[in-house]
Amino acid sequence: MQIHFWKITAAGNDFVLIDDRPALFQSNAPALAQKFCDRRFGIGGDGTIFIRNYPECDFEMAYFNPDGSGPAMCGNGSRAAVLFVHDNAICVKGSYRFLAADGEHSGVYKNGNVAITVRKPIELKIETFNGNEVFRVDTGVPHLVVLTKNLAQIDIRNIAPKLRKTFDANVNFIEQNKDGRWAIRTYERGVEDETLACGTGATAAAYMVSKLFDQTFPIRLIARGGELQIDETNDTFWLSGPTKSVFTGTIEINL
Structure with a gap:
């Protein structure tokens, strides 16, 4: 199966992003993350993010580590997800609400800089x-x-x-x-x-x-x-920094 992907970096953290709004990869997301993040035989990345629909927010981001563990919260991954949603016109506005592994967050996009709320330490x-x-x-x-x-x-x-x-x-x-x-x-x-x-x-x-x-x-x-x-x-904590879309492509994966 050919899967379309996007590669996005957030302050040097690089991520593979997958548009999973059709909900095709929920059961095998951990195994796919391992394949995608492999820097020798895959795409390479610090994590994989599946963008999904969530009725109470603009989107859901499901983040998985290169070893397949997760879903987990990832600050820079969340910022990459906001850029992905903005650049692909999934939801066209400057501010967003999204669901991550630890609950709901806010995100703001402005001129390539993305800020997201982080749970109070x-x-x-x-x-x-x-x-x-x-x-x-x-x-x-x-x-x-x-x-x-x-x-x-x-x-x-x-x-x-x-x-x-x-x-x-x-x-x-x-x-x-x-x-x-x-x-x-x-x-x-x-x-x-x-x-x-x-x-x-x-x-x-x-x-x-x-x-x-x-x-x-x-x-x-x-x-x-x-x-x-x-x-x-x-009492709300915000994380902000640069984000950049690096490239996009397709990868052949045997499911």
Whole structure:
């Protein structure tokens, strides 16, 4: 079967998007996500998003990790989904309501920049790992935030899997630059590797920074794939940043 797909990047997080409004792929979405995300024998991506109809919102996004786990909430994936819906005229307006794995969200599109609401972070909890403090924050998915120095030199592929396995969470390392801005690197659960950005991870990091360093919103974080901004208005958290449609095509899949 030939399946049409779109490839969209959001601050370096790259996603495969499928128009599943006919509801053809609900039962085999996890297996398809594994095939689509394979960077050697598939399309390649940090995740696959199936766009579906949902009567109470403009659309539903069902996100699956490269290992097939999910559906899950994904901040940058949600931003990619809003761009997809806008660019393909599925719903032509500047603001959207959509359903993700953790509930309903809002999204706003403007000149290639997409902002989406993220669940208010909860459970800022201090944990200990090998004698060092790490901070647990939930933003719809579990995250660890680790304060560090020499962020660029950290061996994430060696250090992060141990934290990920111990706490069953995504792992974010952050460092404050000389100009006062924060840099971030993230190891994502389900991808099982470092990604160029993570929206819910950036939100978790910004929340921790606001609490520990009394820093006011908006807070900008520099990921390897681009800059993300987290804002808070009336107890609602917004994640925003660049999004771009990269290419579209078809792939032959044996179902």
